[in-house]
Amino acid sequence: MEIRVKQQQEERIIYILASTLLISVMSATMFNIVLPDIAEQFQLSIAQVSWVTSGYLLVYAVGTVIYGKLADTYGLKNVLTFGFALLALGSLFGLFAGAYWMVLLGRVIQAAGAAVIPAAASIIPVRYYPEEHRGRALGIAMTGMSIGSALGPVVAALVVSSLHWRWLFFMPVLTLIALPYYRKFLKDETVKAGRIDWLGGGLLVGAAALLLLAITYEAWLAVIGCAVLFVSFVTRIRYASEPFVPLGLLRNKGYAFGLTLAFLATGIGYSLYFLTPQLLNQVHHLDTGMTGFVMVPAAAAAAILGRRGGKLADVKGIPFLFFSASAMLLLCFALMSSFAEQSPIAIAGFLIFGVVGQSFLYMALSNQISRTLAKERIGVGMGLLAMSNFMAGAVSASIYGKIVDQGSGMSWNPMIMEPKAFVYSNLYFVLGMLHICILLFYWYKFGRSARDRMTMKV
Template identity: 25%
Template structure:
C-alpha cells in the first residue's frame, strides 16, 4: 500500500510506507560488483602473464588502470549526481561497467585489456557516490543506520570476496570468467535499478569546470605517483618525468584546487564547509584508515599462504573467508545499534580489534602454524571492521544538508579509495623493506622450487612485520573514530541546522 509522502527534497512522492529496502538491495548488487573488481584480478596475475605472453610489470597495469580510473573522477561524479540526479548517473555507470566487463573478457591483447579496465573504472566511479547519496536521501534517520551499515559492510566484504572468487574462477573456468561473470549480474542490476531505485530530484544547477580540471589532474598525478612509486623505484617513469615530480605536481595542483574551492568557485565542486562538520571530517579520516588496512593486510597474507605454505590461489584466499562471514552476519546487528549508542563506542573499539588482529597475525604466522590459529585473527579482523564501516558511513552524512549529499558522498568515497591506494603502495614498500632486512641475499629455494627452512622462517617474519604498518594506521583510525559525536537527529549539525526540521519519520526521495 502506498500513500503520498513528504520528502526531504520538498517534493511529494507516492512511495511505499516501508523504507526503500528493495532499492538498497538493487544498489548494493552493483556496488558489490564494482568493489569485487578492485581485488579479484590480484590472484590472476600469473595466469594473465601466461595468457598474453607478457611480463609482470605490464600485467600489473590491469589492476592499476582500474584503480586509477576509479579513484580520479570520484569528486566529480559525486557532484554530477547532484546535477542530473543520482539514479541517472548510477545507471549510466552500471551500463558502462557492464559493457566494459564484456570488453575485458573478449580482450585479445594485454593493451586492450588495460583499456577495457580503464572503462570499467570510469563506470565504477560514476556508480559509487550515487549509492551512498540514495541511502542518505531515502532512508529516515531511525533506519538509516541499518542501511548504512549494510552499505559499509558491502564495501568490506567485497574487497575480501574478490580474491576468493577470483581463485575459484581461475581454478575452474579460466581468467576470462573473472570479467564475464559481471555481464549477467550487471544486466540484472540495471533492471532492478530501473524498477526499484527512486528518481531523486537534482539539487545543483551549475558545475565547476575549473574545479573539475584541477581535481582530475591533481588526483591523477598524486594517486599515480603513490600507487606506482614502488614499481618504478621512485625514479623515472617516462623520459624526464619522475615519480617525485608527479607527486609534487599532484600536491601543488590539489592545493590550487582547494584554494579555488575556497575563494574562486561560485558553485564549488567540494564545498569546504563539509569539513566544518566534525563527524564528516573524522569519518573521512577513519574510512581512509580502514581502506588502507583492508587493501594492505590481504597482500602479505595471500603471499604467505602461496609462497610459504604452498597453497593454491583458492586455498590461500580462504584465509579471508572468516572476515567476510563475520561482516555479513553482524552488519544488521551493528546497524540497529547505530542510533542507540554513541557511534564512537562502535567504531573506536572496532578499530582496536582491527589493530589487534593484525598484530596477532604478526605474532602467530609461521611456516607450520596450524590453520585454526590463523583463523582466529581473521575472525577478529572481521569483527572489528564490521563495527567500523557502518558507523563511519552513517556519521559522515548524518548532519549534512541534502543539497550537499552528492558532494559529501564523492569526498567520502574518494577518501576511502585514496586510503586503499595508499595501503597498496605502503604495504609494497614495507614488505620490500623487511625482506631486504631479513633476506639480504634473496630467497633460497630447493630443487623443487619450495623455500628452504631458513628462508621460509625469515620470509614469514618479514611479511608479519609488514602487517604492523596497517596496524599502526588503524590506530590513527581509532583516534578519528573516538572523535565522532552522535547519534542525534539529522539536521542538527554545523552544516545541517534546520535542514531536517520539516522531515518526519517517513523521509524519502521523490521518484
C-alpha cells in the first residue's frame, strides 16, 4: 500500500512538473508573434525588440543553472517558492508597462523567476525517481518543454485576438497554481552548505549580453568586450574550486560533442518559432491573431505526437529518431525556402514537419546526451543542456532579427518572386544546409550501431 501511494505521488509530481514547464517555456516563445506590434508601438526595429525574446532566454538560461545550485543549499521547496514569487512580480510589472524599457525589465524579472522551473525539471527526476523509472520521468518533462515551445505562438494568438499584447505577461502567472502541490508532494530536504560561483556566472551572462548587443547594433567594442569576458570565464572555470560550469563535464568528449550539436540544432530550429511570425506579418500581411492561428496545426501535431517520439527512441533506437526528425526538418526548410510567398495555409502545413521534427530532435539529443553522463552528474549535466539550448535561442533570435531588418536584394531560390520574401527564403535555405552539416556530424559520432551504446562516463 505504501509503495502504491509513493508511486501515485511520483506520477503527480512529474505531470505537475511537465505542466508548469510547458507554461514556462511557452512564455519564452509567445512574444515572437507580437514583435511587429511592439516594434510599431515603440518605433523600434525587429532586431531591437527581439531583446524581448533573447533577453528572456538569456536570463532563463543562466538562471536554470543558478537555481539548480541554490536548491542544494536552501532546498528545492524554498527555491521554487522564491522563483514563483519573482515570476509573479515580473508578470505584473510587464502587464502595466508604459515604455519599452519597462517591458524589457518585466521580461527579465519574469525570466529570473521562471528559470526555477527547468531547474526543478533537471532535479526532480534524479532525486525522486529510481533509476529504472528515471528515463520515463525525464521523457515526460522534456515532452512538456517541447510542446511548450510549439504552443507559445498559438496561445499568444488566442490572447491578442481579444486583448492587448501586454496580457501575454499574465499567462505565466498561472504556474502559481502548482506551487501548493509542489510544497505538498516534495520532500523536506536536508540542506547542505555550498558555494555558487557568482563571478563565473556573471562573466558568462556578461559575455552573452555583449554578444547580443554586438549583433543588434554592429558594435565592435561589444565584440571585444564579449571576447574578453568569455576568455575570463574560461579561465575562471579552469581554476575555481567550484566553477559555475564543472570542467569535468566539458572534458567528457561524448557530452561536450552532444552539447555542441544540441546548441547548434536548437539555434537552427528556433527559426521556425521566430522567423515564421515575421514572414506571415511582413509578406502575407496577417495580423497578430491570424499569425498565431496559422501555427495551430503544427502545435497540435507536436502535442499529439510528442510521446510517440519517446517510444520510437525505445523501439527503433535514438539514431532512428534523430534521422527521422532531421528528415522532417529538412523537408520543412526546403518547402519554406521554395514557397515562402505562397498561401498561409500552405505554410501551416509546412510547419507541421518542422515543429514535429524539432520536437523529436530535442528528445533524441536529450536522450543521447543523458547516456554520456554518470549517475551523479545527470542533474547538473541536463541542467547545462537546458542552459545551452536557451542560450542558443537567445543568440539566434538576435541574429535572425538583424538579418530580417537588413533584408535581401536577391533570392537564391528561383521559385521566389516576391522581394519581401527573399530574405526569408534565403535564410531557410542556409539553415537547411547547416542542418545537413549537423546530420553528418551526428552520423560520424553516434549514427553507427556500434557507437549508439555510449561508453564514455564522467
